[in-house]
Amino acid sequence: MGDDTAAVGAARPVMADVARAAGVSKQTVSRVLNDNPNVSRTTRAKVEAAMKELGYRPNSTARALTTGKTGVLGVVVFDTFHYGPAKVLEGIGQVARDADYAISVMPVRSADRRSVRQAVDRLLLHAVDGLITIAPEEAMARALLDLPHRIPRVAVDASFDSEVPVAAADERGGASHATEHLLQLGHRTVWHIAGPDGSFAARERCAGWREALERVGADVPQPLVGDWEAESGYLLGRELAARADVTAVFAANDFMALGLLRALREAGRRVPEDVSVIGVDDIPEAAYLIPPLSTVRPDFVEAGRRCLELLLEQMASGRNQSLHSVIPTQLIIRRTSAAAPH
Amino acid sequence: MGDDTAAVGAARPVMADVARAAGVSKQTVSRVLNDNPNVSRTTRAKVEAAMKELGYRPNSTARALTTGKTGVLGVVVFDTFHYGPAKVLEGIGQVARDADYAISVMPVRSADRRSVRQAVDRLLLHAVDGLITIAPEEAMARALLDLPHRIPRVAVDASFDSEVPVAAADERGGASHATEHLLQLGHRTVWHIAGPDGSFAARERCAGWREALERVGADVPQPLVGDWEAESGYLLGRELAARADVTAVFAANDFMALGLLRALREAGRRVPEDVSVIGVDDIPEAAYLIPPLSTVRPDFVEAGRRCLELLLEQMASGRNQSLHSVIPTQLIIRRTSAAAPH
DNA sequence: GACGTGAGTGTTACCGGTCACACATCGGAT
């Protein structure tokens, strides 16, 4: 009863309470907490007992104030959580957990530079130790370039020619591979439903497709530009379905491929007998479409992991090495790709 | 040069620097920052000029230390970002941004109580002001129950009979509605591919389906239990496709419905002429499946918004009112539901 | 026996804000 600190009970104990209970100084408690070797076994035991007894948990805010490190990483991510970015976030989360970092996500409504800068500012205000953008749009990665603070930063899914360290899938290689596969099946050329302008992945996938065609001297048809959504794949697909010379299409993502499949079906063109289709992303339902969709699988989770590793390295070394990490893709052949009709 | 504080330049200015530059005390700067009315126009102007001049930004960590408020909300979310949870997170993010909160996400590998408690602990260690679980599994919401601290908390997508405030879609009503719709189309009964045990949504959807059948005295077939993935819908779908008396199926989510469509197709049963199918979620590609999928659309983004509003209210009032917020669902009729074959 | 050395511990200042309170000034009511 008498002792007023113990009587309250509800108040969260602080380091001084532990020190008092263990009969040592605050500093010694701090040493125990930080695994400082210069603490005797017996003292350490006493302190640990006191901590357990009182249910002591260090106050991360106070620690952050003195050390200048919050243990929080900021992630700027597009408002609409598409499949890819969500998976990347998953990978980031995994590594962050193991490295004992919390991640603070800041969604942006649009990918223009001003919005992204605003999001970054808010993260900086919240005192993050490092910055990540999941940057499907090229403008997003650029927003990391000229920040006032010299804060470690990294982008996922962004162009490699930026000064910011980047982890991204080998989009170009994957697209090229898919296109080659179709050519090897005997198709004279391959059409392309592209992603929107301004998207890094769209540009790379288109480039990879073009390279593969040029490498064998095939015709390079005009790419049809969609917006990643199934609907645009459907609308553009109707145009393609109307042309008898179209026998193979490489769609820049699975959603658009999905819309395309439907358009082809409505037009009475069979897949894969009349037209072959390959998408990108390997969304979970790709294997269960009718027919199961052949696709290029970028390992998003791995990209997330790698980008965080890049960031942690940067934070450890203190330098802003311009590193790039390229994640290979995998071509998944299912049932929408087959030999060209003769 | 003489003045060592000004000479450095790179060091981030603190409140004392602003005070010195404006010729006032720290406290006055603090007042300006917090919109305290008792500051004269002229002083305020001077201080604001000094802040701008020096590029001053308040240190949120220091502020958090004294006020005890970090301005960060913790969200526990399942590792694998399914469509629903990702959308919920989007809604949470929107409201958080407007209310000037940052959100710290903590993914958990599995939904068992221990993992969730561990994630919660890590969030508490990082000093969040409030706690949210996106809790598709019932165990997740329960992990919020007996926390040591009296911290505001809320769950999304969780059972309403918990003591924790909850925002969730009216799963039961939606399921019931979909089932009724099929019955009205003349089907004698409706089969059900359910979600996994332990899932709140699975239980509610199953209950809604059952209620609708019982209301009209229809047979209640044994539900087939899947795991949300397209594959399980496909495997269970093969069993259903083999039974000639199956004319209508309510699948607990669109992925399983997708697998089911494929199984029906392989078995030569036409949709919707022979068998009608309704799913739940309205995933973006639902409208472009073959045929376009009828489904129940819960407004996930709205659920996220509402849950955050619930949390903010709770934080403002300081009380733990046990509030529930129910979000209505919408039945989207596309092409997989039609009159029963006679 | 004096002395350097390293382990183990405590003291004090400090991080960058906010809070409680003291103080000065001024107009208006008594």
Added chain:
DNA sequence: ATCCGATGTGTGACCGGTAACACTCACGTC
């Protein structure tokens, strides 16, 4: 003329940790 309250500003303590440094003591060395 006096006292009051409102307004505007400054002072010092404090939030809960960590860094820098000082101190004590046992031990081995010359």
